[in-house]
Amino acid sequence: MALWNKLRDSTQNMQTQLMAKKNDLKSGAFRDASMAMCALVAAADGSVDPSERQRTASLIATNEVLQNFPADDLQRRFNDYLAKLTTDFDFGKVSILQDIGKAKKKPAEARAVIQIGIIIGGADGNFDDAEKAVVREACHAVGLSPTEFDL
Template sequence: MLNWLKDSANKTRVRLAAEASKFKNRSFMEAVVSGCALVAAADGDISADEKQKMAGFIQRADELKHFEMRQVIEVFNKAAGDFEFDAAIGKASALQTIGKIKGKDDQARLLVRVICAIGAADGDFDAAEQAVVREICVDLGLNPADFDL
């Protein structure tokens, strides 16, 4: 009986930690997903490779793996839908979401590294995608040269 109680308490503690982590990192998840959509849309096409690479990162990142893929897809589809409606609106919305992590240098740097990988997911990290990442760096107060941009 005592072992069951200890196991139950440990499971509850782990579940609560995961829920707290999810709440704490929601803005980071939304920024990463919006950044991925922004870079993916830079060449005019959001490819399946780019979507899969973004989903794979979310599933493996300690800061984000607690999110259900359904939530990630909802955020991505909203961002992609904004681009489909109007490219300027999509870009403005994505930059606004990304801006929520400004001043959080570790998160901002990780976001830039992820979106660089997403840009290269289709085999070509082209000039338009690089220009978008440079703009994101400047908006976040990061030096694009730190990321070879």
């Protein structure tokens, strides 16, 4: 139970940090990297079941920071990234990490993308090893140390 409380507190803290930067997080690179991160975390174990897809889509639609962008556009991009991963996970992951890496130019956006990945990963109360591993890879793609995020 203590681990769940720590994860919940951590994700709530990250969401608060994101909200403080909401007005700075409006670029296309941030939008694309965020949707790529959401898809990568959702498919971290190599597959995406319908309930996982729906839960992630719901989180995207209700995340206040992501409301800077049209919901249907975010949904389309999320689904496009998921399609890449479900067609060929390894090849899709390389492509998606490149898109996430585009946020590297703006450190605030890069951190926000990683925080969104952690929030999505922890939404079900279980930020599992596969999800942590893909978020660590995303950290490297944007030039941030995973230790900054306790990964």
